[in-house]
Amino acid sequence: GELRSILDNAKSRKAARKGLPRGTADKDAPLAGRTLAMIFEKNSTRTRFSFDAAIRQLGGAAIIVNSLETQLGLGEPVEDTARVLSRMVDAVMIRAVNHDDVKRFSYAASVPVINGLTDKSHPCQILADLMTLEEHRGPVAGKTIAWVGDGNNVCASFIHAAPALGFRLNIACPAEYHPDLYDLARAEQRGGRVVMTHDPREAAGAAAAGFTFTAASASHAIFPVARS
Known part of the structure; x- marks a missing residue:
């Protein structure tokens, strides 16, 4: 299944990185040229650093906004935000207050959406x-x-x-x-x-x-x- 594949891939990549500096991309750099948007309605030191380090190690780049810079569903519908970001980035990670906002975002987005945390799941x-x-x-x-x-x-x-x-x-x-x-x-x-x-x-x-x-x-x- 998908979860098993994610765990196995993570282990393989961790083993392959042995000896590499933390800022060096993986040799195959699978996300070279790709951009991950990270939206933090709820701030987190570990989530921010781990995702930012991960996207760099996979060869990509990150755009990060926090709770002071954006709030899902305020000012424009969540669906509009999802459609706009889908034209600018290759994937979105959201650490949100409301689980339903992440669901609505993922339904409207045309790029992968990662649940970084909600009130209902982690x-x-x-x-x-x-x-x-x-x-x-x-x-x-x-x-x-x-x-x-x-x-x-x-x-x-x-x-x-x-x-x-x-x-x-x-x-x-x-x-x-x-x-x-x-x-x-x-x-x-x-x-x-x-x-x-x-x-x-x-x-x-x-x-x-x-x-x-x-x-x-x-x-x-x-x-x-x-x-x-």
């Missing part, structure tokens, strides 16, 4: 997490991953990835902060194994790795699961 984050996990523990297919925390955007993206990559996801969260029920139902329809519990120990007991988050910053962390 796919790039979990791809980085899963790549890190695979580098240390091998392929995630058949493994159990634990999520301990509320059913936030990162949790949602783990739910989306579970059936696509073949891992079991154990989620431990308070009942009042459960994940979106539609996401859970869709994962089940696609053959995903997602198990809900309120006990963190139950979720993490048989897991290869666990993920959690800090409420103050809405960020999250990976932690090794203790073995007896």
Whole structure:
């Protein structure tokens, strides 16, 4: 599937870059002559630097605007912005407040649109997490991953990835902060194994790795699961 292909390609490119200066483009420079627009409604140090470094290493260039320079849907419809940018750049990454704005943008755009974060999902984050996990523990297919925390955007993206990559996801969260029920139902329809519990120990007991988050910053962390 597409997620598996992305992870495998990322690993291959990381290995091929061994010894290269960080500012040097990949030898095949697949995005030479291409431009990525990055729209930050929500600012982020890590997202900005990682995407900017990545597009340079792939041979391309970036145009970056932040929350003070643009706001999706204010002044002109999101669809108009999407159509205009599609005539100027080759792809768009959006780190947005509203998930529906990114969906509307992607429907109207004629170039690829990357979800850098929304209130409902955070796919790039979990791809980085899963790549890190695979580098240390091998392929995630058949493994159990634990999520301990509320059913936030990162949790949602783990739910989306579970059936696509073949891992079991154990989620431990308070009942009042459960994940979106539609996401859970869709994962089940696609053959995903997602198990809900309120006990963190139950979720993490048989897991290869666990993920959690800090409420103050809405960020999250990976932690090794203790073995007896």
